[in-house]
Structure formats: structure tokens, C-alpha cells
Amino acid sequence: MADPKGFLTTPRQEWPRRPVEERARDWDEVYVPGALLPIISKQADRCMDCGIPFCHDACPLGNLIPEWNDLVSREDWRAAADRLHATNNFPEFTGRLCPAPCEAGCVLAINQPAVTIKNVECAIADRAWEEGFAPPKPPERLSGKTVAVIGSGPTGLAAAQQLTRAGHTVAVYERDDRPGGLMRYGIPAFKMEKHHLERRLEQMRAEGTKFRTSTAVGRDIGADELRTRYDAVVLATGATAWRELPVPGRELTGIHQAMEYLPLANRVREGDLETSPLSAAGKHVVIVGGGDTGADCLGTAVREGAASVTQLDIYALPEAERDEDTEPWPTYPMRIYRLSAAHEEARDLRTAPVAHADARLFAASTLRFDGDAQGRVCSLHLVEVDARRHPVEGTGRTLPADLVLLALGFSGPDREDGLVDQLGLEMEPRGTIRRDSGFATNVPGVFAAGDAARGQSLIVWAIAEGRAVAAAVDRHLTGSARLPAPIGPYDRPMAV
Known part of the structure; x- marks a missing residue:
């Protein structure tokens, strides 16, 4: 806690947006470039380093928010980037796209405007790329096990990166011509420019993750063939069946x-x-x-x-x-x-x-x-x-x-490609894929995560699901628990 009185002396200040008349004429991100870093250290000072930080419980990733707030307030950007990436594979995504349930759970928000957690997160992530604090992390040795991840949205990408870094050989299958899922073709560029996505994809390729685009599993390649080729399969297709x-x-x-x-x-x-x-x-x-x-x-x-x-x-x-x-x-x-x-x-x-x-x-x-x-x-x-x-x-x-x-909104995974029926997956009444407490479906070696199994949710929950299913798959392949699992398949946001 760099400034014990920061929450008393410093008002909340958010990343300013560009003038409407200017930004409505282009597709660039809506925020003023370079305007975040000059204010963010003081904003991080507003964190009270609570004895019980409810922002942890509000965030399914379990982000270490008071820790990296303190490091940012001291301008120790490398350490802040390390603490942030310890729980979140893609903080530049969540820093731009997440509605920030962590801020709703901020203790300061009981009677004051919450700490600008989302802005601090985004500043750390962007600074990490600028300073070279986010290099590829290829595994030291390969396990000899292979995993297919179907879907390249935030859940699929998080699962693939975790499993690749654990030493497994991972291929991500995407039916569109470019990876990224809804972050690629659903999220407009004025909310998140695509170079943020491309940068992470290049990092993942450098680590060893393979991408198979323009490949619809169930149509272009049979589900049984995929099961034969890989030791485990992760279904992260999203909930794309629209209402x-x-x-x-x-x-x-x-x-x-x-x-x-x-x-x-x-x-x-x-x-x-x-x-x-x-x-x-x-x-x-x-x-x-x-x-x-x-x-x-x-x-x-x-x-x-x-x-x-x-x-x-x-x-x-x-x-x-x-x-x-x-x-x-x-x-x-x-x-x-x-x-x-x-x-x-x-x-x-x-x-x-x-x-x-x-x-x-x-x-x-x-x-x-x-x-x-x-x-x-x-x-x-x-x-x-x-x-x-x-x-x-x-x-x-x-x-x-x-x-x-x-x-x-969306009701569950799209079944037109035939993947669900070819695998013989059991489904929930609401149209999502049924899974057990270990993210496993009724088909041996096949796991389900993200919106396809949870139902339509937030990007922060999608990344948490990807990290958790990666831990389940790693345990299935190696017999030991080596990867962090921030949530279980039945966990839900805090509610009364």
C-alpha cells in the first residue's frame, strides 16, 4: 500500500475517451492514445489493500489485484506484469472487454467510486508488451501427449496456451479463416483493435501452439478421426446458437x-x-x-x-x-x-x-x-x-x-457442423454440453469448457474456464495436478 491515504485524497479518474465527433468517423479504439499511463499510478494508489479483498472473489480468475495495484503505484512495471500474468493469460483483452465485476466488489465501492481496476490492468498489459515483459514461454521439454482444442475464442486460447506451456503438443481448430473467435469477428475494432489479438497469437505460435483454421470439426474433419489422432480433446466452441x-x-x-x-x-x-x-x-x-x-x-x-x-x-x-x-x-x-x-x-x-x-x-x-x-x-x-x-x-x-x-443472446453451441452428434455428447436441457466436476464429458478423453458448457458468459469467465479445463486435461494426461484451476465447472458469480 504505497499511499495509505490515496483513497481519501485522490478522486477516481478513468481513461478518457476521444471526442465523439472524432471517433465516430473511424474504427480506432475509443480511448485517447497515451492518456492512461500518466494517471494510472495515482489511481492505483487508491487501492486500500483490504484485509479481505472482495475484488478477488468477484473475479473468477482470482487476479491478485491489491498486489499489482501496489506495484503499479511504485512504478515497478515488470513485477506488476508478472503478478498479473500469474493468473490471467490475456489481460489486454479483459482490460478492454470485461465489464469489471472486480470493481463492483471493490471495498472502496461501498461508499465511494471504486478503484479503476480495469484501467490499471490494461495499463500493465500494454506496458508489458512495450517493455518486452511478455516473451514467449515455450516448454523446457515435451510430454509426448497431444491435445486438440476446438475453438479459438478466449477459452480455447487460454486452454491451449496453458497446455502448450505444460509441454503438451496442442493444435487449435477454428472453423473461420483466422483464429480469435468472437474477439476476431464479433467484437468491433473500436472496442479492441485486432493487433492486440495478433500479438498474443504470435506469442502462442512461438511457444509451439499450432493453429488449424478454416477447419470445421464434424464437417471438414470427423470427430472420431480427431479422437483417434489426439490423446485428449477440448471443446471450446462457444455458445453460437443465437436466439x-x-x-x-x-x-x-x-x-x-x-x-x-x-x-x-x-x-x-x-x-x-x-x-x-x-x-x-x-x-x-x-x-x-x-x-x-x-x-x-x-x-x-x-x-x-x-x-x-x-x-x-x-x-x-x-x-x-x-x-x-x-x-x-x-x-x-x-x-x-x-x-x-x-x-x-x-x-x-x-x-x-x-x-x-x-x-x-x-x-x-x-x-x-x-x-x-x-x-x-x-x-x-x-x-x-x-x-x-x-x-x-x-x-x-x-x-x-x-x-x-x-x-x-445465445443458447448453446451450434450443432450444424455435426460435432455434438458425431461424438454422442450428452446435453443439458438448456442446450449446453453436459460435463462432470472435472470438466469431462460423457465421452472418454473429451472435455468441455467455456460458453459451450457454461452458457453465455463474460470474457473473464471464459479465460478462467480455459485455465481450469487445461488443469483438468493435464491431470488426465499426466496423473498429477500441475496447472492452476481458478474455478470449477459449477462455480457461478457471487449472488444474494
Whole structure:
């Protein structure tokens, strides 16, 4: 604890965002380059080094937050990077993409703004790359065991890196043409530029991990062949089976899933396409779904030059402060008003004058879509709902809609490739892969981790799952527990 009075004398200061008018014209990250490091040491001073740091329990990775806060406050960046990487393979990902449940569990947050844990984490990770504190760590010797990891999202990458560093020969299979999963084609570049991902992939290749892209297991290579070729298989395919909206007019042209829309926009940034075939340019866009994926669609549509963008959220307008009765500290408050960078842009640019100031319509439920003579969607009919999601009489309204994006979440792994059926995997009623307390499925030598088994979750939970399943696979292959396992398959976030 470098400054015992830091939490009393230093106010919270976050990484400043670039002006809306500037950043909405490009696809670079929304934050002011270089503006984090000058403020972060003082922000780390605000950490109280609590006797019982609830930020540890709030973070499934068990990040050693007070330790690296203290090291940053003393500007010992190498030691801070070592402590951070001891529990997190990819802190530059979580520092940009995680909603920071650790900050919700910060003891200071009981009556003051929390420590800027997420910003400190990001600063350490970026400084580690700048100073060469994150070199490849190839194993000293090989075990002679082979592992196939199916899926290259945060769970698959974390599992692969841990197993490679333990000495196993690991190949990651990815059905897309580039590794990265949703971090590659689902997360827009203005939230995380892809060079952060490329840098980690190069580190992993240097350590010995192999990547097999454009290979859908179950279609391009049979599941049985993979089991024969490898000593263990890790299923980290994610939860990519999207939820539908079964209302009249759903069949109209111009209504698409968010994960049909976002990958095309990302492919334009990768140079694969000149323009997206689903571009929002000049269109009235309505996004159905109030979560992070919907916000990603919002920011993307703004940058593509949409005529208007409105986001529908079936929940009521949240309060500015947490409800201590239903979501007390140190749990993560789900229903609290948050203004993402995309919502800030929509507010300042007035993309949806008929909606709330940040382009969201709260307590809004879609009734039906109407189309034109060519079968294209042209409007969306909605109604206000009460707390039980029952329609409120007299609140119906119509929005113009040339492009409708459904961002309603995901139910489990996609089964179109045939992997689940070829392996004969047992499934949970909610559509996820069933596993035991050791992450093992009903098929010998096959393990499941991440959203495919847990269900849709946060990136920090995905990385924790990857590290934990790697420990389970290593124990299966060697008979001993050598790798850390931060969580079990049945662990869940803190709740009342």
C-alpha cells in the first residue's frame, strides 16, 4: 500500500475517451492514445489493500489485484506484469472487454467510486508488451501427449496456451479463416483493435501452439478421426446458437442476427471486403436487444453512417445506483444505468430522437414487422411492457426500420457442423454440453469448457474456464495436478 491515504485524497479518474465527433468517423479504439499511463499510478494508489479483498472473489480468475495495484503505484512495471500474468493469460483483452465485476466488489465501492481496476490492468498489459515483459514461454521439454482444442475464442486460447506451456503438443481448430473467435469477428475494432489479438497469437505460435483454421470439426474433419489422432480433446466452441424472435414478419428481408451483421463489418476492417453487404449506411436501423452485443451493433451502425439507430431493451430504465436490497455489494449489479462508448456516441449524435437520450427504448417489446411490396422490412411495431413483461394498453408505436438486428443472446453451441452428434455428447436441457466436476464429458478423453458448457458468459469467465479445463486435461494426461484451476465447472458469480 504505497499511499495509505490515496483513497481519501485522490478522486477516481478513468481513461478518457476521444471526442465523439472524432471517433465516430473511424474504427480506432475509443480511448485517447497515451492518456492512461500518466494517471494510472495515482489511481492505483487508491487501492486500500483490504484485509479481505472482495475484488478477488468477484473475479473468477482470482487476479491478485491489491498486489499489482501496489506495484503499479511504485512504478515497478515488470513485477506488476508478472503478478498479473500469474493468473490471467490475456489481460489486454479483459482490460478492454470485461465489464469489471472486480470493481463492483471493490471495498472502496461501498461508499465511494471504486478503484479503476480495469484501467490499471490494461495499463500493465500494454506496458508489458512495450517493455518486452511478455516473451514467449515455450516448454523446457515435451510430454509426448497431444491435445486438440476446438475453438479459438478466449477459452480455447487460454486452454491451449496453458497446455502448450505444460509441454503438451496442442493444435487449435477454428472453423473461420483466422483464429480469435468472437474477439476476431464479433467484437468491433473500436472496442479492441485486432493487433492486440495478433500479438498474443504470435506469442502462442512461438511457444509451439499450432493453429488449424478454416477447419470445421464434424464437417471438414470427423470427430472420431480427431479422437483417434489426439490423446485428449477440448471443446471450446462457444455458445453460437443465437436466439430467435418468433413474431409476425420475421421472414422479411432485412432482418438479421447480430452475428450475421458484426462479422461482415469486421471483415471490412480486415480488408476482406470493400463494403459490408449488410451495411447500415443511409438506413433506419432498429436493434432488438439491450445487451453488449446490441451496443456493439449500435456503435458499428453509427460508424457506417446509418440514417437513425434505435436500440430496444425489454427491461425498464435502470436506476443510476445499485439497489442494495436486490443486488447488494459486493455482487455485480446487473440493473444499473451504464453509458457505453456506443451509447455516448448515439446520445451526442442524436441517432434516435424518438428514444431515450442514448438511443435506447426501455421496457419495449417487439410485436411484429411490416414489409413493402418487395418483401423488405420497412417498419417495426412495439409496445411498452410492465415489470412482468405484459403489454401496457395504449403504448403501441411504430418505428421505421430498413435494417433490423436481433441481439437476443445465445443458447448453446451450434450443432450444424455435426460435432455434438458425431461424438454422442450428452446435453443439458438448456442446450449446453453436459460435463462432470472435472470438466469431462460423457465421452472418454473429451472435455468441455467455456460458453459451450457454461452458457453465455463474460470474457473473464471464459479465460478462467480455459485455465481450469487445461488443469483438468493435464491431470488426465499426466496423473498429477500441475496447472492452476481458478474455478470449477459449477462455480457461478457471487449472488444474494
